[in-house]
Amino acid sequence: xxxxxxxxxxxxxxxxxxxxxxxxxxxxxxxxxxxxxxxxxxxxxxxxxxxxxxxxxxxxxxxxxxxxxxxxxxxxxxxxxxxxxxxxxxxxxxxxxxxxxxxxxxxxxxxxxxxxxxxxxxxxxxxxxxxxxxxxxxxxxxxxxxxxxxxxxxxxxx
Amino acid sequence: xxxxxxxxxxxxxxxxxxxxxxxxxxxxxxxxxxxxxxxxxxxxxxxxxxxxxxxxxxxxxxxxxxxxxxxxxxxxxxxxxxxxxxxxxxxxxxxxxxxxxxxxxxxxxxxxxxxxxxxxxxxxxxxxxxxxxxxxxxxxxxxxxxxxxxxxxxxxxxxxxxxxxxxxxxxxxxxxxxxxxxxxxxxxxxxxxxxxxxxxxxxxxxxxxxxxxxxxxxxxxxxxxxxxxxxxxxxxxxxxxxxxxxxxxxxxxxxxxxxxxxxxxxxxxxxxxxxxxxxxxxxxxxx
Ligand SMILES: Cc1cc2nc3c(=O)[nH]c(=O)nc-3n(C[C@H](O)[C@H](O)[C@H](O)COP(=O)(O)OP(=O)(O)OC[C@H]3O[C@@H](n4cnc5c(N)ncnc54)[C@H](O)[C@@H]3O)c2cc1C
Ligand code: FES
Ligand code: FES
Numbered sequence: 001x002x003x004x005x006x007x008x009x010x011x012x013x014x015x016x017x018x019x020x021x022x023x024x025x026x027x028x029x030x031x032x033x034x035x036x037x038x039x040x041x042x043x044x045x046x047x048x049x050x051x052x053x054x055x056x057x058x059x060x061x062x063x064x065x066x067x068x069x070x071x072x073x074x075x076x077x078x079x080x081x082x083x084x085x086x087x088x089x090x091x092x093x094x095x096x097x098x099x100x101x102x103x104x105x106x107x108x109x110x111x112x113x114x115x116x117x118x119x120x121x122x123x124x125x126x127x128x129x130x131x132x133x134x135x136x137x138x139x140x141x142x143x144x145x146x147x148x149x150x151x152x153x154x155x156x157x158x
Numbered sequence: 159x160x161x162x163x164x165x166x167x168x169x170x171x172x173x174x175x176x177x178x179x180x181x182x183x184x185x186x187x188x189x190x191x192x193x194x195x196x197x198x199x200x201x202x203x204x205x206x207x208x209x210x211x212x213x214x215x216x217x218x219x220x221x222x223x224x225x226x227x228x229x230x231x232x233x234x235x236x237x238x239x240x241x242x243x244x245x246x247x248x249x250x251x252x253x254x255x256x257x258x259x260x261x262x263x264x265x266x267x268x269x270x271x272x273x274x275x276x277x278x279x280x281x282x283x284x285x286x287x288x289x290x291x292x293x294x295x296x297x298x299x300x301x302x303x304x305x306x307x308x309x310x311x312x313x314x315x316x317x318x319x320x321x322x323x324x325x326x327x328x329x330x331x332x333x334x335x336x337x338x339x340x341x342x343x344x345x346x347x348x349x350x351x352x353x354x355x356x357x358x359x360x361x362x363x364x365x366x367x368x369x370x371x372x373x374x375x376x377x378x379x380x381x382x383x384x385x386x387x388x389x390x391x392x393x394x395x396x397x398x399x400x401x402x403x404x405x406x407x408x409x410x411x412x413x414x415x416x417x418x419x420x421x422x423x424x425x426x427x428x429x430x431x432x433x434x435x436x437x438x439x440x441x442x443x444x445x
Contacts, residue, residue: 003161003162003163003164005164021160021161022161022164022202022206023160023161023195023202025192044196045193045196046189046193046257046258046260046261049258049260052260058234058263058264059259059260059263060260060261060263060264061189061260061261061264063192064187064188064189064192064193064261064264065188065192065264066185066188066191066192066206066208068164068166068206068208069166069185069188069208069210071166072211112259112260131259132259134258134259135257135258135259135260135261136258
């Protein structure tokens with residue numbers, strides 16, 4: 001029998017209060033308790049980046065984060081990221097460049113890419129992009145169009 | 159066992175009080191705790207203590223002749239910090255090869271030390287830089303702290319000398335002496351999200367071609383990160399020459415005790431040790 005812990009935080013700007021078991025990951029909480037399914041479960045062990053979210057503005061793997069640790073924090077998922085200028089540009093650039101095939105990895109890439117643009121602005125070059133997406137795996141595209149899309153979105157940040 | 163109690167104390171004092179009762183799992187960034195508990199390798203204990211709200215465990219400060227790095231410092235924060243970049247460039251560099259940005263943003267230095275992986279990336283430079291760990295406990299109603307050299311704190315894979323009620327509060331590294339050179343090398347098969355096949359950290363004072371205060375640290379070639387004391391002895395106080403460099407490389411090859419695993423064989427790791435120690439020393443010699 002596990003005790004549920006009550007936590008409060010904001011997701012994409014809206015305040016939430018939920019009760020979760022202490023073992024639960026933030027990824028499971030987002031998908032199963034809150035119902036935001038844009039954040040994907042790929043590997044569950046920090047290797048693939050499909051579960052990337054922003055916590056207080058930093059990108060992290062939500063599968064490695066304990067849900068209880070979200071207490072008092074500001075969470076942004078792909079659903080919220082695309083409402084911000086950088087995220088919206090990344091989304092459009094992915095469509096333009098054809099950087100989406102099966103699409104499973106896309107939410108994680110969009111969140112990480114938006115974070116990279118917010119951190120580096122228009123100085124974000126392809127080399128920095130490649131280093132910055134080392135934690136995101138894509139089994140379909142071969143990455144070329146993903147890097148092109150992020151480069152294009154970063155250039156618009158000028 | 160499922161978790162029965164969860165605490166997220168804001169003060170060190172409270173955390174130590176909870177830890178004193180025992181049977182607790184300490185949670186920092188969770189990048190080791192989560193996969194290890196999910197897979198059943200290290201199940202969570204009855205009490206889960208989330209230390210991430212404790213302000214006393216954060217921050218990087220210069221105090222007297224040492225830099226004190228709070229246990230909760232993330233790998234990303236460490237890499238961006240001016241004191242670290244200035245005094246301990248090889249520590250900052252070890253972050254460069256560490257997992258991925260998402261993991262660097264979550265994983266902490268205290269977690270990297272306490273997880274005590276034989277391949278822990280930050281441990282190699284910290285050992286070469288004479289780091290000590292600061293531990294706190296509250297055995298009889300008041301907070302007591304003591305320090306231990308990192309080298310004796312790390313015992314084996316996942317094993318440290320941390321006593322049950324103790325919390326690692328900080329890592330302290332002396333400001334390097336004048337003329338110190340530092341080198342770090344991590345060998346993996348790909349640049350990201352890869353665990354070291356071997357890693358080597360080197361710190362030494364170089365005066366007119368002679369090395370002194372030589373410190374070598376080796377990762378992933380023994381049950382815990384180890385000092386290369388035999389190689390250090392070959393180099394200490396001597397002028398660097400091609401012959402001496404070859405002798406040191408041979409000593410490094412001979413003194414490690416690697417295992418064969420999916421990443422590399424024992425033989426291959428020893429060859430790497432020889433060749434990379436040689437390459438690093440040639441680089442020190444020439445610059
Ligand atoms: C996909 C992946 C890739 C990785 N790649 C690397 C890599 O390249 N190099 C590398 O070195 N590591 C790597 N790691 C391991 C991990 O990210 C690091 O060890 C990290 O520094 C752990 O920090 P944390 O804050 O997440 O620790 P946690 O998971 O919170 O804790 C780790 C351990 O330390 C204990 N602990 C934490 N803080 C304290 C404290 N202050 N006092 C006492 N005990 C404490 C915990 O109880 C636990 O046993 C990787 C992990 C994953 C999942
Ligand atoms: S699901 Fe989190 S990194 Fe793969
Ligand atoms: S588009 Fe299929 S995994 Fe990336």
